[in-house]
Amino acid sequence: MSLLFYRKQPNCGNFAEKMEEVNPADTSRAYAFQMWMKAPMPMVTFFKTLDVSRLVRLSRRHGLKFNMLMCWCIGKAASRIKEFYMLPVDGRLVRYDTLAVNTIVANSQGEISSCDIPFSFDIAVFNAAYLELTREAAGSCRNHDLPESMVIGTSALARYEIDGAVGMFSGLFNNPFLIWGRYRRDWFRTLLTVSFQFHHTQMDGAHAARFLTLLQREIRSLSLSV
Numbered sequence: 001m002s003l004l005f006y007r008k009q010p011n012c013g014n015f016a017e018k019m020e021e022v023n024p025a026d027t028s029r030a031y032a033f034q035m036w037m038k039a040p041m042p043m044v045t046f047f048k049t050l051d052v053s054r055l056v057r058l059s060r061r062h063g064l065k066f067n068m069l070m071c072w073c074i075g076k077a078a079s080r081i082k083e084f085y086m087l088p089v090d091g092r093l094v095r096y097d098t099l100a101v102n103t104i105v106a107n108s109q110g111e112i113s114s115c116d117i118p119f120s121f122d123i124a125v126f127n128a129a130y131l132e133l134t135r136e137a138a139g140s141c142r143n144h145d146l147p148e149s150m151v152i153g154t155s156a157l158a159r160y161e162i163d164g165a166v167g168m169f170s171g172l173f174n175n176p177f178l179i180w181g182r183y184r185r186d187w188f189r190t191l192l193t194v195s196f197q198f199h200h201t202q203m204d205g206a207h208a209a210r211f212l213t214l215l216q217r218e219i220r221s222l223s224l225s226v
Contacts, residue, residue, distance in 0.1 A: 019148055022086070024093045029086060029201060036200040037088055043169040044205065045197045048212045052183055053190040055219055062224055066183075067156050068130045071101040073222060074178060075119035075126070077214035078152055083203040084211075087150050088174050093201070100149035102175075103156070105134045113137040116146040123224065153177035164195030174199045 024033035036042040052066075055073070059066040078084040078099055086095050099119040107113045115137040120126045137144045153175050155165075162181035176198045183192040198208050 018097045020095045021092050022095050027086065027093065027095075029083070029093060032201050032204065033088070033093055037091065039200070041169060042174075042200045043197050044200055044208070045164070045166045045195055046205075046208050046212060047164045047193060047195050048216075049191050049193045050216050050219060051189050052192045052219055053188075054222060056183065056190045058222060058224055064127065064224075065130070067103060067158070068127055069222065070156070070180075070219075071103055071117060071130065071154060072119075072123050072126050073215055073218040074152055074154065075099055075101045076121070076218045077211055078176075079119065079121070080214055081203070081207055081211055083207045084152070084176070085150055086202060088199055088201045096148070096150040098149045100146045100151045102151050102153045103130075103134065104154070105138045107138045107141040109141050111141065113141055114143040114145070116144055116149065116151050118146060118149060151175050155179045157181045163193055166195065166197070168197050174202070176202065 024030050024037075027033075052070070055066055055069045058064065059069055084099060085097075086093060088094075100116045101119055102114060102116045104112050105115050115134050117126065117130050117133055120129070133144050153173070154177070157179070158181065160181045161184065162179075165179045168177055176196065178194050178196050180192050180194040183190050185191075194212075196208060196212060203211075
C-alpha cells in the first residue's frame with residue numbers, strides 16, 4: 001500500500017506535484033533499504049575534480065552566475081538517474097515526481113538561508129527562478145523549502161580552497177549533497193573539486209559515479225540561449 005501526497009508548488013507555476021511512499025520490496029532499492037536504512041553511518045562521500053572551464057567562460061560571456069550554472073548542470077545530470085527520484089524519509093522510502101537543487105545564500109542579517117530551486121530543463125526558466133528565490137530568501141532571511149521535490153543539496157564556499165567535506169550525516173537530512181570551494185586555474189583549464197555525499201539506501205556507488213560522470217558531460221556540453 002502506498003500513500004500519495006499532492007501539493008501545489010509555490011512560485012513555480014500552476015501544476016501539482018506528487019510524492020509517493022513506496023514499498024521498498026517493490027523497488028530496485030530493496031536490498032539497500034534492508035542493509036543501510038538503520039545503519040549508524042549510511043552516508044558515502046565521493047570526490048571528483050571537474051573541468052569547469054566552459055562554465056566560467058559562459059558565466060562571464062552571458063553575465064550569469066557560475067553557481068546557477070553549476071546547480072542547473074547538477075539537476076540535469078541527476079534527472080537522468082532514476083535513483084535520484086527516491087529518498088529515505090523518516091524510515092520510509094519515498095518516490096518523487098520532481099527534483100530541486102538547494103543553494104545556500106548569505107542573507108541581509110549576515111547569516112545564511114537555505115533556498116530550494118525547482119529544477120527545469122529550460123535553463124532560462126531555472127535561471128529566473130534561481131534569481132527570484134535566492135533574492136527573496138536573502139531579503140526575508142527565511143528558508144525557501146520545497147518538500148514536494150527530491151532536493152539535491154549544495155554548498156559553494158567560493159572564497160576558499162577546499163578539497164571536499166565529509167561527515168555531514170545528522171540522522172535527519174538524508175538528501176544527496178555536493179560541496180565545492182574556489183575553482184583554480186591549471187594551465188589552460190579551470191578545475192573545481194567537488195565532494196558528493198549520498199545515502200546508501202538511495203543509491204549505490206555505481207549510480208553516484210555515473211552521476212558525477214554525467215555532471216562533467218553536462219558541463220562540457222552546455223549551450224546557452226538565455
